Amino acid sequence: MALSTANSFSPSLSTKLTSKSSDSLVRFQSPNSVSLRSSSFVSPSSTELNRSASAVLSASRVASKICASAAPVMDQSVSEASSKVPTIVNVDLGDRSYPIYIGSSLLDQPDLLQRHVHGKRVLIVTNNTVGPIYLDKVTDALTRGNPNVSVESVILPDGEKYKDMDTLMKVFDKAIESRLDRRCTFVALGGGVIGDMCGYAAASYLRGVNFIQIPTTVMAQVDSSVGGKTGINHRLGKNLIGAFYQPECVLIDTDTLNTLPERELASGFAEVIKDPSALAYAIKRSCENKAEVVSLDEKEGGVRATLNLGHTFGHAIENGLGYGEWLHGEAVAAGTVMAVDMSYRLGWIDDSIVKRVLNILKQAKLPTAPAETMTVETFKSIMAVDKKVADGLLRLILLKGPLGNCVFTGDYDRKALDDTLHAFCKS
């Protein structure tokens, strides 16, 4: 069981400086396990940023970035969460800082949402899977005891394949037809696709309105709702059009996971779900880990890129198979195995790490190889438009050194990449 062991994760805050200038290097030490999520996986403890020496972490700076209002001891935060007192993780981004509320039954506490609603008009953006279950509940939370607020909603088709400009326009159409003005608030109610689209719509509508995230899937709760990446896909690549745009708050009601289909949970994670205490804690730690990195590098100039371990291979799988065929988490799992395989071929890690990653993903019943229809050529052509390409060079996040070290680099032997692709593809 991966995420629950995050409890024993103990970040080392030592700073390491090297003279290399072209890579960003992140190291973490002695986690007891590799989790499902790359945000836990690469939790940085020491960094080297190529852009600015001032971005290098110091222990005190990292410590000050994370201010969880619940105590870090599992027993306490968990008992609070299960008794409706939310755990709060603050994402520290100066005047764009915001809180993440985590716990059960939070949608029954209208004040949590209402304190972040500006103006009198709200637009809930959801999909035809989540909407029928939670739209009324969220509408009630927004309006109970607050009759001045009126709520509109737009229900989009569910799935990654609808994360496109045509679907985004439905949000603008609804907002404009409803005559929402600059003081309105958009609310994203759903998984990562809804969060990304609603966030980008909020960033662009009237050049920017407030928005709130209510993520209802595991992936959205531990990852996509944290950090302000918003956007849509282009037919040639994932998330190529978008904005960095931060929400007013993120509200994670862990009860919403109870209605998730089995596949979205991944079986290994399902065991955590049964324990509300472990669940709230696992989500909190994942959010903290990601918030720590995001607060240091909001616009992904360096260290934030390391959160994308397995994503370049994973995005190619999602795009190559057709958006929505594989879930994002499934594709990233297989992509992580490929990145680890390539790191091993480069001689940068020993095989114990390879085995460890495979083992943890298998326990979680996630795929450890791409679908058989993926070819070397498909991978190459899609990866060529990845956002991490710089001046024509594909940069990758790879593991290097003892468990806990990773690099973001374009400085690697091309043969290792070729060998990895051929090892995982039949043609």
Add this chain to the structure above:
Amino acid sequence: MALSTANSFSPSLSTKLTSKSSDSLVRFQSPNSVSLRSSSFVSPSSTELNRSASAVLSASRVASKICASAAPVMDQSVSEASSKVPTIVNVDLGDRSYPIYIGSSLLDQPDLLQRHVHGKRVLIVTNNTVGPIYLDKVTDALTRGNPNVSVESVILPDGEKYKDMDTLMKVFDKAIESRLDRRCTFVALGGGVIGDMCGYAAASYLRGVNFIQIPTTVMAQVDSSVGGKTGINHRLGKNLIGAFYQPECVLIDTDTLNTLPERELASGFAEVIKDPSALAYAIKRSCENKAEVVSLDEKEGGVRATLNLGHTFGHAIENGLGYGEWLHGEAVAAGTVMAVDMSYRLGWIDDSIVKRVLNILKQAKLPTAPAETMTVETFKSIMAVDKKVADGLLRLILLKGPLGNCVFTGDYDRKALDDTLHAFCKS
């Protein structure tokens, strides 16, 4: 001749505080004329912002915001401009600050552009009117002595009616097909439509890449290239989808105005064009005026809204007639007359100001009333989705008090608005 008299504009930097909380109030004193441009028209010298007392101007703060490298005396800056040394207006926005270069033959000075190009790849966004005249020249300026830089271009159809999502997608398509990465630079070559679309594309492509503005129309040079407003139209309203996004630099080569059609110049302004000295000076003063306001209120929380005098009426005209039928400047001219008329009906200004505005616009051969096909209902329904609506209330920029004072307010007698609309519409 309007803009050339900006020479005699002498801003008063006194600060005026009032107890009113719902309006933003801007006052300027003793300009010798009202210019074509609202950015000159409402040049603020004292302000009241409702959001934050700290936003109130002090004389020293305003003075420090503008740093023109050429001396403010007309003779000198003008002789510099005509001898190829650009006048520079710096827009002070902290880490988003950028220079505006103004002068003739600036496209013959490759260094001006090249110093602001990051990475090795450039995408020029232009249209089928400007492209055939200047694309080769700009490509040469970007690449001369700089063989590492490669230039792509996308040529969009010319006109406001193409400022939409479908046309914007052509920019993304080209960028992605050309495999441009995060280190690329977008260059907007054209008028306000190209600048707005290219800027929004740059803001959104890979969540933000660098861009440069090369405005080639009077309106773009004195207005739309300054301040970072980017975006596209929705069928229901102008500029409803976009971003605040600042360029790396703005390069205004005044020679590009020589190829403008008569209508784009407006006849009154044509006389200034004949005098390169007056021209560079008029553009510089307009940019300075706008830069001053933008640097105080980048995201239009208060005082920046006053730059939009006449725009709510004007946007309704542009949309109501069909985008592109009237030029933006024509619609804003008629809209300004309507705003002034309404201010007079409210008893807020005396009729000498009404006459003065009419006189100056007539001299410039700009329209002083909307097209005859505009109806009261058309105005009302389009103005209802204006970005300046807040909590259902339409706020307008209106003149109030002696020449030099204006307000941004929703606190006015609705009858005056009705009377103005009926006075200017046949039905």
